[in-house]
Amino acid sequence: MNTAVSLPEFITVSNCEGIATITLDRPDKRNAINDQMRAELIAAFTDADADTEVRGIILTGAGKSFCSGGDIAGMRARLEAPSGEVAFNGWKRQKSTHRGVAAIHGVTKPVIAAINGDAYGLGLDMALACDFIIAAEGSEMSMSFIKRGLVSDGGGMYFLPRRVGLPKAKELIFSAKVMATAEALAIGLIDRVAAPGALLDEAHAWAKELTVGSATAIALTKEIIDKTFERSDEEIFALGRKAQAVCYTTAEHRKAVEDFLNKLSK
Structure with missing residues (x-):
């Protein structure tokens, strides 16, 4: 609609x-x-x-x-x-x-x-x-x-x-x-x-x-990748570590892992 x-x-x-x-x-x-x-x-x-x-x-x-x-x-x-x-x-x-x-x-x-x-x-x-x-x-x-x-x-x-x-x-x-x-x-x-x-x-x-993927992961990726021309590699790595820690806690990540493992077990 x-x-x-x-x-x-x-x-x-x-x-x-x-x-x-x-x-x-x-x-x-x-x-x-x-x-x-x-x-x-x-x-x-x-x-x-x-x-x-x-x-x-x-x-x-x-x-x-x-x-x-x-x-x-x-x-x-x-x-x-x-x-x-x-x-x-x-x-x-x-x-x-x-x-x-x-x-x-x-x-x-x-x-x-x-x-x-x-x-x-x-x-x-x-x-x-x-x-x-x-x-x-x-x-x-x-x-x-x-x-x-x-x-x-x-x-x-x-x-x-x-x-x-x-x-x-x-x-x-x-x-x-x-x-x-x-x-x-x-x-x-x-x-x-x-x-x-x-x-x-x-x-x-x-x-x-x-927009098929995790909205959280997309938002965090976009924020970091838009800074890559101004920041050093280590700064980008550090931002990525923090973002990944957030992604680990999301329902989107949990569901993706569970769906993948369930598919393998069938």
Whole structure:
């Protein structure tokens, strides 16, 4: 059974078979992110993470775009503030932006970005914050910040080099190059390209594959593996030991062992 609940105005959440689909729902603005939408997005990811019935999450967009980036009207309003307040106001907005990205990246469950159209600037940054990316054929992606005289502020400078390597990340950011799905797949920016008309079906099937195991083990693995580029091998081993000790105590582990031994005894 598929049920849908609309959060106020700009985000829609649906749940089906343990997979929550969070949709950026501002299609008339190409799903550009404004302050209210960001707050609703944070709430949606926080709720999905806390819901024990949800095992995986898909992030997608309504209409023809995934997300065109930050709302330009909001940028203009920021510039109209008194000159002595621009920097501090910008700093506060950046904290809000980073809370949104952290809400996506920090979820304890697998997250798939299902790019259904253009993903530019902050939109692409948000997709990169997800664990996996699948894109519909015909989608376009660009680290477009430089065209606005800005740096990548939604985590792209952290996530992008981890996907495509440092030189390629610099090239994509400095040039603001627009990429089609074939090139994005070839360089590892995205992981899969969906068949025409099948984006959400394929994303949902993939999410089901990724969530068949122990939710506890997946959450602990995700938290540790996301730190492997910053930590030494011994630090990762230590985190793994602690996580494994937790797994030893779970009902999921006990049942898996008992089921395996019972199968051998037959």
